[in-house]
Amino acid sequence: MSAKLPLPAPVVHPRSSCSVSLCELTAKLFFSCPDTEAAFFSCESVKNFKQQLVTQQLPKGAIIVLDAEVSKKLFFLRSGIARVFYYNAEGKDVTSWFISENEFFLPAVKEARAADSLEYMEMLEKAEVVALCVHQLEALYQEHTELNLFGRLLKEKMLARCEERIRFLQIPKAQDRFRDFERRHTALSSRVPLKYIASFLSLTPSTLSRLRASPSL
Incomplete structure (x- = not known):
């Protein structure tokens, strides 16, 4: 061998x-x-x-x-x-x-x-x-x-x-834009003032506050 x-x-x-x-x-x-x-x-x-x-x-x-x-x-x-x-x-x-x-x-x-x-x-x-x-x-x-x-x-x-x-x-609907933002940028919500997020989403601060408070989200 x-x-x-x-x-x-x-x-x-x-x-x-x-x-x-x-x-x-x-x-x-x-x-x-x-x-x-x-x-x-x-x-x-x-x-x-x-x-x-x-x-x-x-x-x-x-x-x-x-x-x-x-x-x-x-x-x-x-x-x-x-x-x-x-x-x-x-x-x-x-x-x-x-x-x-x-x-x-x-x-x-x-x-x-x-x-x-x-x-x-x-x-x-x-x-x-x-x-x-x-x-x-x-x-x-x-x-x-x-x-x-x-x-x-x-x-x-x-x-x-x-x-x-x-x-x-x-994204045409404000609610859908907000939902998409929350999903992609969760950490920003607690660190960025509401008025700047509203501006980024092309919303008024009052509309954004209402969306955040909505139980459907």
Whole structure:
């Protein structure tokens, strides 16, 4: 009987980028998480990325002007909660989005805004905000091609949020809009003032109060 040949050593393949989530990449790039598995990011690319980040501790009520034409920035909330709003043609404050912990926001260019007005970000709680200039981010993509994976996943996330907002605005009944909001953003109800949720839902505060009190919901 011939001797058995030894089995070949197993081949260890690097982790496929297709199996990586935006949450994992965010932990690696925006937090100090050395144990996070993201082997396709070099130490140099992570270091250079973090050197471009500007972190601010902002009190409740602080407002950031989001002027994409002057300096377009990507924002990330490490902690706290904020709302994005603009002023419509009548000068009314309209809430267009909410941002909570571990979420990104990229201001829209003028052509994509809901009105010919600047957008603003208001802190509804004490917050830690991280900002990165988009032109610096694009330079990082050029210098470290592996960072393009983060950019692709981020764009997919932002596109999904835009699609969710469009679908949400197409819900005709106020009761159904409120039910959908409660289902998708349960935690916001206890942290965001009623008037801002009402504005986001295109409702009056009194109508929203009535809907919240309805036993059918």
